[in-house]
Amino acid sequence: MSSPATDRTPAVRTDQDDTTRSRVLSLVLAHGPIAAAQIAKDLGLTPAAVRRHLDALEAEQIIEVSFVRGARSGAGRPARRYVVAPGGHEQLGTDYLGLARNAIGTMQRVGGEDLVRAFVSDHFDRMRERYRPQVESAGPDVEDRLNALTAALSRDGFVASHTTVTPRGPRGVTLRSAQLCQGHCPIQEIAHEHPEFCEQETEMISELLDVDVRRLSTMAAGAHVCTTHVPLQLRSAASTLSTNHTSAQQGGLS
Numbered sequence: 581m582s583s584p585a586t587d588r589t590p591a592v593r594t595d596q597d598d599t600t601r602s603r604v605l606s607l608v609l610a611h612g613p614i615a616a617a618q619i620a621k622d623l624g625l626t627p628a629a630v631r632r633h634l635d636a637l638e639a640e641q642i643i644e645v646s647f648v649r650g651a652r653s654g655a656g657r658p659a660r661r662y663v664v665a666p667g668g669h670e671q672l673g674t675d676y677l678g679l680a681r682n683a684i685g686t687m688q689r690v691g692g693e694d695l696v697r698a699f700v701s702d703h704f705d706r707m708r709e710r711y712r713p714q715v716e717s718a719g720p721d722v723e724d725r726l727n728a729l730t731a732a733l734s735r736d737g738f739v740a741s742h743t744t745v746t747p748r749g750p751r752g753v754t755l756r757s758a759q760l761c762q763g764h765c766p767i768q769e770i771a772h773e774h775p776e777f778c779e780q781e782t783e784m785i786s787e788l789l790d791v792d793v794r795r796l797s798t799m800a801a802g803a804h805v806c807t808t809h810v811p812l813q814l815r816s817a818a819s820t821l822s823t824n825h826t827s828a829q830q831g832g833l834s
Contacts, residue, residue, distance in 0.1 A: 600625070604633045605642065605664075609739045609763040612804055613646045613661030634662055642668035646804060663804040664764070681770055697776055704780040707736075708788065715788045722812045725789050726758055739763035744812070756813055759796070760785070762806040771800035782808065 600623070607619050620630040637643045644665040647658035687695045711732045718728040726742055733740035742760045771777040778798045785808055786793045793810050797803035 600629075601633045601636065604630060605637060606739075608637075608643050608662050609664055610741055612643075612663035612763060613648055614663075615659065615661055619662075637668075638662075641665055644668075666768075680767070681773075684770060684774065696774060700774065700776045700780050703777075704784045708784050711784075711788055720790075722789055722791055722810070723756075723758065726760065726810060726812075729785065729788055730760065733762060737764060737766050738806075742810070755811070758810045758812055760793075760808040760810055762799075765799045765806060768799050771798070775800065778806075785810075 603623055604619055607622055608614055611618075616630050616634055617627055619625075619634075620627045623630065634643065638645070642665060643662050646661045646663045648661045684696060684699065687699055711729060714732050715725050715728045718724040723744070730740045730742050740760065740762050742758045744756060744758045746756045765771060767777060778795065778800055782793060782795045789810060791811050793808050796807040796809055798806045800806075
């Protein structure tokens with residue numbers, strides 16, 4: 581008869597494997613395309629241990645390899661990076677995705693595209709009003725507002741993050757900007773069929789941050805992440821016009 585300790589060992593190992601695999605997947609979600617070596621460094625694991633989990637996730641079609649060319653990869657040697665596979669986004673989605681697709685299909689048949697657009701607009705109006713207090717409480721600074729919006733999006737399952745870049749322009753002038761990345765889209769399939777979801781989301785981001793943002797990529801269109809360019813030093817055209825109009829009125833009254 582085996583000892584109690586021996587009986588418990590496989591179960592403990594499985595739990596540990598599941599926990600580590602979840603952490604590996606979380607990094608791929610948040611930072612993909614990402615290298616196995618970077619995941620190992622971030623988690624404090626050996627490259628061999630990380631590759632074992634990556635192989636398992638790839639076998640389950642949750643992640644896939646993306647070959648990326650870069651300055652360090654050399655000619656003809658694209659680097660291996662890991663991203664969430666289309667099937668992985670489906671598995672990470674909610675159980676209500678099919679129901680939502682059917683509901684939108686019914687709207688389209690009954691009321692046409694106008695009804696679908698009205699539904700999408702109402703959906704993002706509610707998201708906008710839910711996020712607005714959090715974003716506005718961060719103050720007028722665009723980067724502070726972006727930090728608040730990134731946190732709000734992550735709480736809603738979008739696995740959001742952002743990086744800041746400061747390229748040097750003419751005469752040494754720096755134009756700071758950020759790239760907002762969303763590593764998971766809970767409604768990716770629906771957005772693929774109805775691009776107005778992506779359009780309305782972009783408008784929401786622009787309005788909340790009070791800058792003119794530009795969508796660089798979306799998962800609904802086949803990219804690995806949704807990426808939005810956010811200028812950190814330029815206010816939106818609508819906000820600038822409103823400010824100028826107010827200043828002109830005040831000048832006329834003085």
